[in-house]
Amino acid sequence: MITKLAEATDAEVYGGKAAQLGAAIRAGLPVPGGYALSSDAVEAVVSEDAAALAEIAAAAAEVGRSAVRSSALDEDSADASFAGAHLSVLGVQGPEAIVAAICAVRRSGQNAGAVSYRAQMGLDLTARMAVVLQSLIDADAAGVLFTRNPVTGADERVIEATWGLGEAVVSGLVTPDSYRVARGGQELERTLGDKDIAVRPTRTGPEPTEEVPVRADLVDVFCLDEARLAALDALATTCDEVFGSTDHDIEFAFRGDDLYLLQRRPITRA
Incomplete structure (x- = not known):
C-alpha cells in the first residue's frame, strides 16, 4: 500500500x-x-x-x-x-x-x-x-535537535548543525556547531564546529549527493543565528503539544528563512 x-x-x-x-x-x-x-x-x-x-x-x-x-x-x-x-x-x-x-x-x-x-x-x-x-529540501543548514540533554538529562535543547544537508552531521563527516538552549529560547552555550565540507544534492554526475567545500567566509561562521534558534525552540514546543511528550529527537533543515521538520522520534530510553 x-x-x-x-x-x-x-x-x-x-x-x-x-x-x-x-x-x-x-x-x-x-x-x-x-x-x-x-x-x-x-x-x-x-x-x-x-x-x-x-x-x-x-x-x-x-x-x-x-x-x-x-x-x-x-x-x-x-x-x-x-x-x-x-x-x-x-x-x-x-x-x-x-x-x-x-x-x-x-x-x-x-x-x-x-x-x-x-x-x-x-x-x-x-x-x-x-x-x-x-x-528533498536542498538545505542551507541542517542538523539534529534533542529536547533533553542526552548526556546530563537536563531539560534543555541540545542542537548540532552544519552547512548543507544534515547527512554531514549524521554521518560524522564534520564536527558540527553545537548549541544549548533553554526551554523558551534563551541561549545557554554555543561552540563553533569544524565545517569545511558540506553535503549537497548533485547537479550533474552519477551520485545523488556530493561533498563540496564550504565557502571560506562561512567555515568559521555559526550556521544558526538567533532567529533560527528561536524557530527551533518554537518547533520543539509545538511537538510537545502534537505528540503529548517533551522528549523529541528531531532532524531539521533550513532553506532560507523556512524551517522544515524532516524526522521526529521519541528520545530512546535504551
Whole structure:
C-alpha cells in the first residue's frame, strides 16, 4: 500500500517514522510532502510488481528530487530508535533511481549493525521494512535537535548543525556547531564546529549527493543565528503539544528563512 504521507496513521503498517511524520503534517507542522510505503508495498516494489512500480512512477513525478528513508515497523519508538542503523538515500530522482533506493533501504534492515541492535533489544531479527519517500529540501543548514540533554538529562535543547544537508552531521563527516538552549529560547552555550565540507544534492554526475567545500567566509561562521534558534525552540514546543511528550529527537533543515521538520522520534530510553 502506497499512500500520501499525511494519511499514514498506522505505525504497524507504515512504521513509526511515517506515522509520526503523518501526525506532524496533519497538525500543520512544516514537513516536506511525500508518500509512505507499507512493508507489503516495499516487498511489491522489490519483486517488481507492475502495479507497485506504476505507483512509484507517479509518486516520483510528483515528489521530484527525493529522500528515501527507512521506516521499519519497530523503528523510531521510545524503546528502539535504530538511529544510523538503517539507510537513508538522499537526492534521488526518477522512478528507476527511487526503486533502487527502496531496495537498498530494505537491504539495510539486514545489515550487521541493524541485526546486532535487534538482538540486543530482543526484537525479531528479520526487519519488516516500510519506507518514507519525501521531497528533498536542498538545505542551507541542517542538523539534529534533542529536547533533553542526552548526556546530563537536563531539560534543555541540545542542537548540532552544519552547512548543507544534515547527512554531514549524521554521518560524522564534520564536527558540527553545537548549541544549548533553554526551554523558551534563551541561549545557554554555543561552540563553533569544524565545517569545511558540506553535503549537497548533485547537479550533474552519477551520485545523488556530493561533498563540496564550504565557502571560506562561512567555515568559521555559526550556521544558526538567533532567529533560527528561536524557530527551533518554537518547533520543539509545538511537538510537545502534537505528540503529548517533551522528549523529541528531531532532524531539521533550513532553506532560507523556512524551517522544515524532516524526522521526529521519541528520545530512546535504551
